[in-house]
Amino acid sequence: MLLRSALLLTVTLTIAGVAASSARASSATGAPASRRTLGVGDTVAMYTDSQAALGLEVFTAVCSECHEVEDLTNEDFRLNWDNTTLYELFDNIRTTMPDENPGTLTPQQYIDVTAYVLQLNKLPAGDVAFTGDSASASAIRLPLPPVGH
Ligand code: HEC
Numbered sequence: 001m002l003l004r005s006a007l008l009l010t011v012t013l014t015i016a017g018v019a020a021s022s023a024r025a026s027s028a029t030g031a032p033a034s035r036r037t038l039g040v041g042d043t044v045a046m047y048t049d050s051q052a053a054l055g056l057e058v059f060t061a062v063c064s065e066c067h068e069v070e071d072l073t074n075e076d077f078r079l080n081w082d083n084t085t086l087y088e089l090f091d092n093i094r095t096t097m098p099d100e101n102p103g104t105l106t107p108q109q110y111i112d113v114t115a116y117v118l119q120l121n122k123l124p125a126g127d128v129a130f131t132g133d134s135a136s137a138s139a140i141r142l143p144l145p146p147v148g149h
Helices: 002-027 049-061 075-081 086-096 107-120 134-138
Strands: none
Touching: 049 107, 086 107, 086 134
């Protein structure tokens, strides 16, 4: 949990930085600095768009034999994975899928298809690729509140 605390600290410091700069910006007008809490819009980017594009190919070639996109985005899916870590989701896919032949894709294919699942669930892409590294991925929680909540 040390790593998780470190991540939270980083996020907190980043938000503090944003608040500090808006405080500077607003001091001219005398308006109070806005206070922000961590919301979905602040979710850290966990993968890149190009990974998700490669993941779509894996999904189409392998996963779509058994899964509709709906299976990996619906209410049940989000309830199952909300607030688990990125590593837990990745590790689950890597060690249990494809259901009849777990572990048969390349490590990179598992990484890419996990990125695609994140994209399907509207988590934001960024500049830093998901590497499958357990230490960093275990520090990232997945905000997957059921849609509409
Ligand atoms: C041969 C059929 C089959 C294939 C191919 C397959 N899956 Fe699955 N998958 C299942 C079944 C059955 C379940 C539900 C039971 C279970 O968890 O084992 C499942 C469950 C899952 C879950 C958990 C869903 C939830 O609601 O929590 C994820 C995530 C997942 N699969 C991802 C994938 C990905 C990604 C691929 C492609 C790499 C894939 N699956 C390929 C049959 C398959």
